[in-house]
Amino acid sequence: MGCRTAILISGSGTNLQAFIDAVAEGDLDLELSVVFSNDPGAFGLRRAAGAGIPGECIRHGDFPDRESFDRAVMATLERYEPELLVLAGFMRILSPVFVSRYEGKILNVHPALLPKYPGLDTHRRVLEAGDEWHGSTVHFVTAELDAGPRILQGRLRVDPAETAPELQQRVQAIEHRIYPEAAGLVGSGRIEFRAGQSWIDGEPAERPIIRTFD
Secondary structure (H helix, E strand, O other): OOEEEEEEEOOOOHHHHHHHHHHHOOOOOEEEEEEEEOOOOOHHHHHHHHOOOOEEEOOHHHOOOHHHHHHHHHHHHHOOOOOEEEEOOOOOOOOHHHHHHOOOOEEEEEOOOOOOOOOOOHHHHHHHHOOOEEEEEEEEOOOOOOOOOEEEEEEEEOOOOOOHHHHHHHHHHHHHHHHHHHHHHHHOOOEEEEOOEEEEOOEEOOOOEEEEOO
Protein backbone atom coordinates (compact mmCIF):
# COMPACT_ATOMS: atom_id res chain seq x y z
CA MET A 1 0.00 0.00 0.00
CA GLY A 2 1.21 3.48 -0.83
CA CYS A 3 2.05 6.42 1.38
CA ARG A 4 -0.76 7.23 3.84
CA THR A 5 -2.16 10.56 2.69
CA ALA A 6 -4.61 13.02 4.24
CA ILE A 7 -6.30 15.51 1.94
CA LEU A 8 -7.53 18.78 3.44
CA ILE A 9 -10.34 20.65 1.71
CA SER A 10 -12.80 23.46 2.27
CA GLY A 11 -15.03 23.31 -0.79
CA SER A 12 -16.04 21.29 -3.82
CA GLY A 13 -12.91 19.15 -3.93
CA THR A 14 -12.04 19.17 -7.63
CA ASN A 15 -8.37 18.49 -6.86
CA LEU A 16 -9.48 15.78 -4.45
CA GLN A 17 -11.39 14.19 -7.32
CA ALA A 18 -8.23 14.24 -9.42
CA PHE A 19 -6.48 12.25 -6.70
CA ILE A 20 -9.36 9.82 -6.37
CA ASP A 21 -9.39 9.24 -10.12
CA ALA A 22 -5.61 8.83 -10.36
CA VAL A 23 -5.61 6.21 -7.60
CA ALA A 24 -8.59 4.38 -9.11
CA GLU A 25 -6.92 4.27 -12.53
CA GLY A 26 -3.69 2.91 -11.08
CA ASP A 27 -1.69 6.02 -11.96
CA LEU A 28 -1.01 7.03 -8.35
CA ASP A 29 0.33 4.84 -5.55
CA LEU A 30 -1.02 6.67 -2.51
CA GLU A 31 -3.35 5.45 0.21
CA LEU A 32 -6.00 8.15 0.59
CA SER A 33 -6.54 7.62 4.31
CA VAL A 34 -8.80 10.55 5.22
CA VAL A 35 -10.37 13.69 3.81
CA PHE A 36 -10.64 16.54 6.30
CA SER A 37 -12.72 19.70 5.95
CA ASN A 38 -13.35 22.76 8.09
CA ASP A 39 -16.80 23.08 6.47
CA PRO A 40 -19.40 20.34 7.04
CA GLY A 41 -21.18 21.41 3.85
CA ALA A 42 -18.13 20.95 1.64
CA PHE A 43 -19.05 18.89 -1.41
CA GLY A 44 -15.61 17.29 -1.24
CA LEU A 45 -16.78 15.29 1.81
CA ARG A 46 -19.45 13.74 -0.42
CA ARG A 47 -16.79 12.92 -3.00
CA ALA A 48 -14.79 11.20 -0.27
CA ALA A 49 -17.77 9.20 0.93
CA GLY A 50 -18.54 8.12 -2.61
CA ALA A 51 -14.98 6.84 -2.95
CA GLY A 52 -15.05 5.03 0.38
CA ILE A 53 -12.57 7.40 2.04
CA PRO A 54 -13.19 8.35 5.69
CA GLY A 55 -14.21 11.96 6.17
CA GLU A 56 -13.63 14.23 9.16
CA CYS A 57 -14.84 17.76 9.84
CA ILE A 58 -14.13 20.35 12.50
CA ARG A 59 -15.58 23.86 12.21
CA HIS A 60 -12.87 26.48 12.60
CA GLY A 61 -15.45 28.93 13.90
CA ASP A 62 -15.84 26.83 17.05
CA PHE A 63 -12.35 27.80 18.21
CA PRO A 64 -11.07 31.10 19.61
CA ASP A 65 -7.91 31.23 17.52
CA ARG A 66 -6.02 29.59 14.70
CA GLU A 67 -3.65 27.55 16.85
CA SER A 68 -6.36 25.94 18.97
CA PHE A 69 -8.21 24.93 15.80
CA ASP A 70 -5.02 23.54 14.28
CA ARG A 71 -4.28 21.50 17.40
CA ALA A 72 -7.73 19.94 17.14
CA VAL A 73 -7.10 19.16 13.47
CA MET A 74 -3.76 17.58 14.33
CA ALA A 75 -5.37 15.38 16.98
CA THR A 76 -7.96 14.23 14.46
CA LEU A 77 -5.44 13.54 11.71
CA GLU A 78 -3.14 11.61 14.04
CA ARG A 79 -5.72 8.85 14.31
CA TYR A 80 -4.98 8.10 10.65
CA GLU A 81 -1.18 8.31 11.02
CA PRO A 82 -0.67 10.34 7.82
CA GLU A 83 2.73 10.36 6.15
CA LEU A 84 1.73 13.11 3.71
CA LEU A 85 -0.75 16.01 3.87
CA VAL A 86 -2.20 17.49 0.69
CA LEU A 87 -3.86 20.92 0.85
CA ALA A 88 -6.51 20.83 -1.86
CA GLY A 89 -8.44 24.07 -1.59
CA PHE A 90 -8.07 24.21 2.20
CA MET A 91 -8.95 27.82 2.89
CA ARG A 92 -7.08 28.24 6.14
CA ILE A 93 -3.66 29.71 6.82
CA LEU A 94 -1.80 27.14 8.88
CA SER A 95 -0.34 28.12 12.23
CA PRO A 96 3.39 27.68 12.95
CA VAL A 97 2.65 24.80 15.33
CA PHE A 98 0.91 22.89 12.55
CA VAL A 99 3.59 23.57 9.94
CA SER A 100 6.31 22.59 12.40
CA ARG A 101 4.58 19.34 13.31
CA TYR A 102 4.35 18.20 9.68
CA GLU A 103 7.43 19.91 8.25
CA GLY A 104 8.38 18.43 4.92
CA LYS A 105 5.13 16.50 4.71
CA ILE A 106 2.66 19.20 3.64
CA LEU A 107 2.04 19.99 -0.02
CA ASN A 108 0.14 22.87 -1.58
CA VAL A 109 -0.64 23.92 -5.13
CA HIS A 110 -0.58 27.58 -6.11
CA PRO A 111 -2.00 28.97 -9.39
CA ALA A 112 1.15 30.73 -10.58
CA LEU A 113 4.70 29.96 -11.60
CA LEU A 114 6.25 30.69 -8.23
CA PRO A 115 8.14 32.66 -7.11
CA LYS A 116 6.14 34.96 -9.39
CA TYR A 117 2.71 36.02 -8.18
CA PRO A 118 2.29 34.71 -4.65
CA GLY A 119 -1.04 35.59 -3.10
CA LEU A 120 -4.37 36.18 -4.81
CA ASP A 121 -5.72 37.18 -8.25
CA THR A 122 -2.85 35.50 -10.07
CA HIS A 123 -4.65 35.08 -13.39
CA ARG A 124 -5.64 38.74 -13.63
CA ARG A 125 -2.14 39.82 -12.63
CA VAL A 126 -0.54 37.62 -15.29
CA LEU A 127 -2.78 39.03 -18.02
CA GLU A 128 -2.20 42.61 -16.90
CA ALA A 129 1.56 42.04 -16.94
CA GLY A 130 1.44 40.58 -20.46
CA ASP A 131 3.31 37.43 -19.43
CA GLU A 132 3.98 34.77 -22.04
CA TRP A 133 3.70 31.86 -19.60
CA HIS A 134 1.40 31.03 -16.71
CA GLY A 135 0.64 27.89 -14.78
CA SER A 136 0.63 26.23 -11.41
CA THR A 137 3.23 25.19 -8.84
CA VAL A 138 3.20 22.32 -6.34
CA HIS A 139 5.42 23.14 -3.38
CA PHE A 140 6.24 22.11 0.15
CA VAL A 141 4.48 24.24 2.75
CA THR A 142 6.61 26.35 5.07
CA ALA A 143 5.81 29.11 7.53
CA GLU A 144 6.03 31.76 4.80
CA LEU A 145 2.95 31.78 2.57
CA ASP A 146 3.53 30.43 -0.98
CA ALA A 147 7.29 30.43 -0.40
CA GLY A 148 8.11 26.78 0.30
CA PRO A 149 10.50 24.77 -1.91
CA ARG A 150 9.03 24.12 -5.33
CA ILE A 151 8.48 20.55 -6.52
CA LEU A 152 6.77 20.60 -9.89
CA GLN A 153 5.34 23.26 -12.22
CA GLY A 154 2.90 22.93 -15.07
CA ARG A 155 2.90 25.80 -17.56
CA LEU A 156 1.04 26.94 -20.66
CA ARG A 157 1.25 29.85 -23.05
CA VAL A 158 -1.01 32.76 -22.27
CA ASP A 159 -3.45 33.94 -24.91
CA PRO A 160 -3.58 37.74 -24.50
CA ALA A 161 -7.18 37.70 -25.75
CA GLU A 162 -8.48 35.37 -23.04
CA THR A 163 -10.19 36.52 -19.88
CA ALA A 164 -9.00 35.81 -16.35
CA PRO A 165 -11.77 33.21 -15.79
CA GLU A 166 -10.81 31.46 -19.04
CA LEU A 167 -7.16 31.40 -18.02
CA GLN A 168 -8.12 30.17 -14.58
CA GLN A 169 -10.02 27.24 -16.08
CA ARG A 170 -7.03 26.21 -18.18
CA VAL A 171 -4.65 26.46 -15.23
CA GLN A 172 -6.98 24.47 -13.01
CA ALA A 173 -6.95 21.66 -15.57
CA ILE A 174 -3.16 21.63 -15.28
CA GLU A 175 -3.39 21.45 -11.48
CA HIS A 176 -5.48 18.30 -11.72
CA ARG A 177 -2.64 16.66 -13.63
CA ILE A 178 0.47 17.89 -11.84
CA TYR A 179 -0.75 17.73 -8.24
CA PRO A 180 -1.25 13.95 -8.09
CA GLU A 181 2.02 13.46 -9.97
CA ALA A 182 3.97 15.62 -7.52
CA ALA A 183 2.36 13.96 -4.50
CA GLY A 184 3.22 10.56 -5.92
CA LEU A 185 6.87 11.59 -6.31
CA VAL A 186 6.99 12.73 -2.69
CA GLY A 187 5.11 9.67 -1.48
CA SER A 188 7.54 7.34 -3.23
CA GLY A 189 10.56 9.12 -1.77
CA ARG A 190 11.89 10.38 -5.09
CA ILE A 191 11.36 13.94 -3.91
CA GLU A 192 12.22 14.91 -0.34
CA PHE A 193 12.30 17.98 1.86
CA ARG A 194 15.73 18.41 3.43
CA ALA A 195 16.95 21.43 5.38
CA GLY A 196 14.45 23.75 3.75
CA GLN A 197 15.08 22.58 0.19
CA SER A 198 13.60 20.14 -2.33
CA TRP A 199 15.78 17.18 -3.23
CA ILE A 200 14.99 15.22 -6.40
CA ASP A 201 16.42 11.71 -6.79
CA GLY A 202 18.99 12.36 -4.08
CA GLU A 203 20.21 15.71 -5.42
CA PRO A 204 19.36 19.25 -4.25
CA ALA A 205 17.00 20.85 -6.76
CA GLU A 206 17.80 24.35 -7.96
CA ARG A 207 14.52 24.44 -9.89
CA PRO A 208 11.32 22.40 -9.96
CA ILE A 209 10.39 19.77 -12.49
CA ILE A 210 8.61 21.57 -15.34
CA ARG A 211 5.82 20.20 -17.50
CA THR A 212 4.61 22.19 -20.52
CA PHE A 213 1.01 21.84 -21.68
CA ASP A 214 -0.89 23.06 -24.74
